[in-house]
Amino acid sequence: MSPERPAVGALFRRFRERLAAQGPVRPGEPGGHAPKTGANGSRATGTGAGVARTDTAAAGARLAPQPPRDVPPTERRRRRRGGGGGEQLTVPPAEFTSYYGRPILKAPVWKWDVAAYLFTGGLAAGSSLLAAGGQLTDRPALRRAGRVTSLAAVSASAYFLIHDLGRPARFHHMLRVAKPTSPMSMGTWILSAFGPAAGVAAVAEAARWLPERGVLGLGRRLLPPAGNAAGLAAAVTAPALATYTGVLLADTAVPSWHEAYPELPVIFAGSALASGAGVGLLAAPTRQAGPARRLAVAGAALELWGGHRVETRLGLLSEPYATGTAGKLLRAGRALTAAGVLGALAGRRSRVLSGLSGGALLAASVCTRFGIFHGGVASARDPKYTVVPQRDRARRRESPGTDINGPGAGPNGG
Template identity: 50%
Template sequence: MSTSEYDSLRPPEPPRRKRRPGGPGRRRRPGRHAGGDGSREMLMVPEAEFTSYYGKPVVKPPPWEKEVAAYLFLGGVAGGSGLLGAGGQLTGRPTLARNARLSALAAVSLGGAALVKDLGRPDRFYNMLRTFKVTSPMSVGSWILTAFSGGAGIAAVSELDRLTGSRAPLGPLRTVLRVAEGPAGLGAAVFAGPLAAYTAVLLADTAVPTWNHTHRDLPFVFVSSASLASAGLAMVTTPVAETGPAQRMAALGVVGDVVATRLMERRMDPVAAEPLHHGRPGAMLRWSERLAVLGGVGAVLGGRSRAMAAASGAALMAASALTRFGVFEAGIASAKDPRYTIEPQRRRLEARRAAGITDDSITTGPTAG
């Protein structure tokens, strides 16, 4: 028997069964004395268990903490607020435009801080701006975030200067701010949608099972969720006389959020979708839908009630946050369990073989000859 220095690393072998007395020629009939009725064959191998080598996950969970989930939420708030700010600017609603611009700046600043905290050092974010790689959601997203922040920052600083009575010693820079304020606000609105959606593409581009299976629909879910968050924040901070666009945005966002989420879950592999329904992520997403519907009804029927508008807005913001955190935690949970990787792969393999595809590297079947 040969030995090797790696023998100590091999998993232990199960103990062998002892042969019953009665001679080597004696055999038991299949099915007898094994819980069967003798008419069925015994299983030659035990049922497969969804374990991996040495009990390790098949897919390595991403090393992302709660800061990334917060960034997902704050990015949606910033993107939607940038769009509402441009709407207030174009429709003559100065209070809505001001509050939305300030909200966009606050959200993108806090989101950037959360992202840098997760990266560990600020220079890691700067290094992502050294190149532009269209095939990398992280690279494209970094440039989207930078472009949006520039426009939103100029518009918000001008609003802050006006809000403080132009007391800051800006000198000639104040004139530049006033001239650039409008174009900067509209420029931020151009990047608002991509900012709200790119984080969904970033998640779906990973090998994490649940996230990867949402690649067709998660961007629509995140954009709708961003509409809820930003419209809700505007309803909380702005008088009802100017919240008409925010209320309509909230109503559309609720419909989009519910429909997109249901469609996403229906088109996913049923096993990969399980983390969205079970445990803490499942509870978050169920409450997200309830609060979204409740907030949407309040936005439509609240009329001119300031208290109703504020309560509905808070419900919409909570619904959006629960959506982002729920999807984030569901993906992390799916990466830790080998079942969510193995079962969908087997189902896809069987589907390809059933379709007659047996000559590629996936099915590893016989080559065409």
């Protein structure tokens, strides 16, 4: 058996007696004790059970020796490069992207139904303008095609919007307030004002099928003037319906949408006019399709000009519109728009060529809306489209005499 160990109290009394005999003197002070050294002259750098740290042991472990407590720490040696001061960096400066390359912004959770909503809203607006032109110029086929298409498109637009919201009650709840600074709130009211007017105008086209006598005969007489008034009211609301979706996208934090705030309403307005013209070229006889051809030229000019600006003015943020799915769709949209306009002008007497031109303009509008949608989503997923423009704006602010409202600076100058 091992001998009995001293009690804890006895050990504590011995420690107090030894401490009282030595006094509160530290090594290096007058009357102090020198640090302990080992048998081979190595200075001990630590005490206590399990420590046994000495200079020799530290060298064996490839560690730097611990300096004595009474020696002040020495300044770290600085290296000079090119005669200048400063400490030499051991690692190159890191280029920040994001945390583990993850997106800085949360990409929009919108799906294809929102892109379809953008297209059907523009189609409804363009068709109502086409119908108003046919009404004012006494072209019944053009008026009829525009009114029926406008009602069908706005109904589909309401369906896609409610489908994205998840519950129909949410659309009703958005009508509780009217907030002019909110594009979503204004868009809800615009859609609510446009829909009934387009509906009355389209229903009025069925008046000629009603009997001439009785209650239905009264409807036969009252519906045409009511439809004319409603058609003009829908045409007055159509420009707001065609462009508010562009303002809605630009009002988000998605980089390529936000920076394109001047061009998106122009592109959407041109796309709406071109799609409405496509309906007229498809449905109306060539002798009544004159307004549709003029509408196609105006819409194509706006759409192509806005698309060119988006792909050249935004710098780095133009890249999402030129690559990937968005780039393919937008290039196809430009080609179809150009082909549709040329066909509309060349097919003044050809019903087949006029119809093909109308189909090309409708397909171009679909490609343009979906291309803009995919371009914005792609810019939100890549962190460089958020970080690099922010750094550029910061450098422009720091540089004297520079205009922070230049290309890519944003609506508020950064």
